[in-house]
Amino acid sequence: MESVKLFGTWSSPSSKRVEIALKLKGVEYEYVEEDLQNKSPDLLKYNPIHKKVPILLHNGKPIVESLLIVEYIDETWPGPAILPSDPYDRAMARFWAKFLDEKCWPAMKKAWLSTGEEQEKANEEANEALMFLENELKGKKFFGGDTIGLVDIAANLIALWYGINEELSGLIQQPLTKDKFPNLCEWVDEYTNCSFVKENLPPTDKLAQLYMARIQADKASAQ
Structure with a gap:
C-alpha cells in the first residue's frame, strides 16, 4: 500500500506549495505539523542538511525543497499536469x-x-x-x-x-x-x-x- 506523508508548518508558503500540488493531483496523504522551534527527530532524520520543511515522505523515501517536491509529484502521480509538456x-x-x-x-x-x-x-x-x-x-x-x-x-x-x-x-x-x-x-x-x-x-x-x-x-x- 502506498504511503505519502508531508511534514510542514501551517504558515509556510513552501509547505502550502506541496499541499496544493497534492490536492491538484488528488493524492491522499498524511500531514504532520512541525514546530520549527522544537524540530522533531523525524524532521532532522529526513532533512539533515537543511533541517526545514517541507518534506515529502513517499514510501519511506524523503524528498525535500518545495519546487523539487512539486515536480516530483507531477512526475509520480496522474492527474492535471503541473509542468507543461513542451x-x-x-x-x-x-x-x-x-x-x-x-x-x-x-x-x-x-x-x-x-x-x-x-x-x-x-x-x-x-x-x-x-x-x-x-x-x-x-x-x-x-x-x-x-x-x-x-x-x-x-x-x-x-x-x-x-x-x-x-x-x-x-x-x-x-x-x-x-x-x-x-x-x-x-x-x-x-x-x-x-x-x-x-x-x-x-x-x-x-x-x-x-x-x-x-x-x-x-x-x-x-x-
Missing part, C-alpha cells in the same frame, strides 16, 4: 519559479524590513521584480495559461501576502496594488478562489499576527 515551456516555467524564489521574494522581504533611503531603494527593486510578473501575466488567467501550473504554485507567497496587506499596512511598504499591478491582483483573486487552493489557505488573521511579530522582531534585531 520542453521550452517547461524551461520557462522553471525559470519563473526560480525567479520568484531568488529575486522576487528577497526583494519584497528587503522592502519590508529596511528603513529610510535603503527602504526606498528596496521598494524600487521589489516593484521591478513584481512588474516582470505583471507583464508575464498579460492576456493570461494563470502564468501557464488557463490552468494552474508550477509558476502559480511557486507564487503562493504573493497570494498569501496580498491577503494580509491591510493588516500589515503600518509595518511595511506595500508594492502590490491594483493600480500598479492589475494583472497580478486579478491573478491572486483567480488563484485563491480555486477550491483546492482556498481550502489550504491559512487563516488571514492568524497569519497576519505571525507576520507582524516576525517583522517587528527582525526590525528590532537590525537596529
